[in-house]
Amino acid sequence: MVQKNNIKKSPHTFNDDKFPLLNKNNIDSCRYSNWYPKFEKNYAQYLVKSYIMNDIPESFVTFLLQDNIKLKYDGNLEFNDNDEFSDWSSDEESNDNSSDAADPISSYVDPAIDFFEVNNFISNSFKKSEKLTPRFNWSAPKDSVWILPYNNTMLTYTNEDVYLLLKGSNYIMHDLIYPYENVKGAENGDVNNHSLILREWIDDINPSMEFRCFIKNGLIVGISQRDIRTEYCYLNDIVGDLKIKIENFVESVFKPTFFDSEELEENGSEGQNAVIDMYLNLDTNYIKLIDVNPFCRSTEPLLFSWNELITKNTKEDYEFRLGENNTKLGARDHSENQIPLEIFDASLDPEKLRELTYEWSRLLSKQIKEEDC
Template sequence: MYPIFKSTSIKTIIHKLPESFIHYLLGDSGPFLLPLSISNNDALPNRIIKPEDEEDHIISEQHTSDNESNQTPPSSPPSFPELESQINQSIKTLGGAIFPKLNWSSPKDSAWIGTNSSLKCTSFSEIALLLKSSDSLVHALCHAYDSCSDCNIHRPARFFLALRKWYPDLQPEREFRVFIRNNVLVGISQREATTFYPILTEKKHDLEKVTDEFYTDKVSMGFESESYTFDVYVRKDMKVKLLDFNPWCEVTLPLLFTWAELESEQLMREPEFRIVESRRGVRPGLKTAVPYDYLDTSEGSGWDRLFRNADEELRRQTRSAGGC
């Protein structure tokens, strides 16, 4: 879809991934190995033995017992020189830093292991580290269509890696998720629901207006599906940039909505723009390494009890403060 929305999106370069690389990402046998890099300047630990430790390693091998010598040797790190060369060139074209994304998913659950605990990557090896470390990508690689009732396959025939230009100064309070049901905009949600941003209460009307206009003018006639979600970034000058598309199903976080609400007729008649209106409305962290439908938030569940207890504690603290 990027070519269709290129003029309204973040600059992106897309690479088709060889099936051998997909097998590498899904491989779970043997030690954790990063691909051998074609660059001598690669600083990541993608070698089993560091050069400075080579002498000690040779000495230890001389004392290996006969039983140990019969064991299967450790796996050799894989190598994807052509793919690495192409990706590193694309990173250079995009200014030296990118964040990676596969067909539907980015490796957000492995951001902790990346540069500055983010998805910022400056080399092929950094991308491989994030992708290989991500549990959530396994779902995208093996079970992408499990929630689709009209589909009899489990994964796409081909996988693509999108390299998106890294912007270090993007502000999370300016990201929003838009929900489209049967070609009707039914809801807009603040993307980062774990924080209260006062500026959003001041600009709520304007933000809703430009986002709605962006959908009507730029997205509605270009996207093939009838029901889907997409993420946008609203700049300070109120110009809107398209960030991503997501499927209309429970693997996509509904953020300040519930999927029951989004599929109700009420929002078809009266769309809503939801933000965190105060510090009391802050949601717990929603970034998870499993699909959203794996989390049980129904009445009586552990999450339901947690939310109820938190609400009761908040009311207790409010009453105590009022009595001082």
């Protein structure tokens, strides 16, 4: 069944207890460094070639989490004290070392020295492929793509590109600090073996052919178009072929490889829950498994609501939803992360908000007077 998302759904509230039981093993099974090797052994053709560094050093984690750090690498990019970046610094900044000595938090970090293992790993990966995209175990830095000048993508060409994307991303911060926030009784600090993944960049990706598939207790309960801000009319003509391809992949490749065979024998399909992102090209029979996500609220349901997915009657055929122009058009992804720092700060402090409003009014009045003269 294909449904176009042209009816505004009424909001539903429901308790998280309706979700399938979630434990640390469920979250850890979706770690990129866990599921990628499983498929690489027999189904490498369905993967995007990736280079994985496990157990990254604590010095690199500290660098990513800490504010007010300047990154200096071969005289190129650096973070200044306001967490901005530039490819130059003033003579005053360059010659004034006293402030750095007094404030070690704002001192320069040299990747080749301070986390040389990570720096060497990234350099060696670029020797194998000149175009890479970084991520951590559960998340990619999609919210910080605006930092780099590569058409709002996660494409990187240099070590500095990688550092900027990772350090500017709230998604990466979430991976580092709160990976188990949806697991009752689990301590987020339990993660001590973070992994850095660099995936080879694929040119000419067609965003209309990316889909998210929701699997509950071993059954597909919904498939959604990934690019929910655009209507691709031609998908209606090929949706039947898409369903066959995705269903065959889930049954013959994904489920037997991803889920534990011993648990399957003991519990059947109960507990076989995951949300997978896929890319397809029907003309070339090209299928790529892009990501595996936990079946929980922190995973975006896209054109569905979680209430629909949780309460889906599995005896009925699932819905394959395609977007229309009235879905979620109008804003770029993660544009909320791109507001000026002054406005963000002012939103947290009423006094700063008044000062910002006054200054804006003053400058506006001055401009009007100048134009009238």
